[in-house]
Amino acid sequence: MPMKSLSLDKLVLFLDKELGLAEFPRDESANGLQVEGSKRVRRIGLAVDACAYVFREAAALQVDLLIVHHGLIWGGVRAVTGLLRDRIRLLLDNDISLYACHLPLDWHPSYGNNAELLRLLGIRGTGEFGEYHGRRIGYRGRLKKKTSLNSFVARVDSLLGTKACSVDFGAAVENIGVVSGGGWSALYDAERSGIDTFLTGEPSHSAYTLAEEMKVNLVFAGHYATETPGVKAVGRMLSEKFGVESIFIDHPTGL
Numbered sequence: 460m461p462m463k464s465l466s467l468d469k470l471v472l473f474l475d476k477e478l479g480l481a482e483f484p485r486d487e488s489a490n491g492l493q494v495e496g497s498k499r500v501r502r503i504g505l506a507v508d509a510c511a512y513v514f515r516e517a518a519a520l521q522v523d524l525l526i527v528h529h530g531l532i533w534g535g536v537r538a539v540t541g542l543l544r545d546r547i548r549l550l551l552d553n554d555i556s557l558y559a560c561h562l563p564l565d566w567h568p569s570y571g572n573n574a575e576l577l578r579l580l581g582i583r584g585t586g587e588f589g590e591y592h593g594r595r596i597g598y599r600g601r602l603k604k605k606t607s608l609n610s611f612v613a614r615v616d617s618l619l620g621t622k623a624c625s626v627d628f629g630a631a632v633e634n635i636g637v638v639s640g641g642g643w644s645a646l647y648d649a650e651r652s653g654i655d656t657f658l659t660g661e662p663s664h665s666a667y668t669l670a671e672e673m674k675v676n677l678v679f680a681g682h683y684a685t686e687t688p689g690v691k692a693v694g695r696m697l698s699e700k701f702g703v704e705s706i707f708i709d710h711p712t713g714l
């Protein structure tokens with residue numbers, strides 16, 4: 460059976476709308492199609508970061524379109540030189556298109572990192588949480604039953620394959636706020652949202668004393684690990700909807 464192929468233009472239009480790109484006009488990331496390769500898409504790659512390792516893997520896997528959370532273009536391009544030249548050359552030499560979706564893929568209620576993290580951890584969503592550039596991109600939710608921080612962290616680690624770093628400020632874990640990646644500043648939202656535990660990606664020293672005074676436990680599960688669920692969900696959706704092959708390209712940073 461011949462492999463199913465889709466038009467790149469149509470797929471990009473679909474993704475722009477489905478992923479809600481228009482919701483974040485002020486995102487620093489140039490969301491959407493960043494590099495145009497093959498006009499036909501047979502195989503889609505999903506990854507967290509746009510980088511040479513991922514591009515080489517994508518080429519070896521004969522990917523036509525690569526969808527990433529962290530793209531190549533942030534705030535515009537002034538020159539295509541050095542590392543950026545090499546990265547773009549890798550894509551164009553292999554006819555691979557690059558599509559980036561940053562904040563919309565943290566926030567998205569169906570495919571976003573934060574909604575997916577709640578779902579994976581079995582936490583019932585109770586509302587939005589965590590302001591970033593003027594709008595909320597995370598979610599908060601409640602566990603069925605209170606638990607200790609240690610057992611919550613063990614659950615995070617087993618589901619995400621991480622070794623999360625946590626700081627215990629005494630409260631039992633029940634109401635959890637989640638903001639993926641480098642989302643520590645969303646902690647400011649904790650004061651009014653009544654959470655007892657904040658789960659984010661990168662550890663931040665600045666979060667410590669704030670959390671201490673708010674009596675909110677901190678769980679840092681890693682920027683990378685908290686941002687794989689979104690692109691994976693997009694891959695599943697595209698395979699189900701269009702019958703196209705999608706492959707997650709893992710390049711964990713451990714950070």
Ligand SMILES: [Zn+2]
Nearest residue numbers: 640641682686
């Ligand atoms: Zn990120």
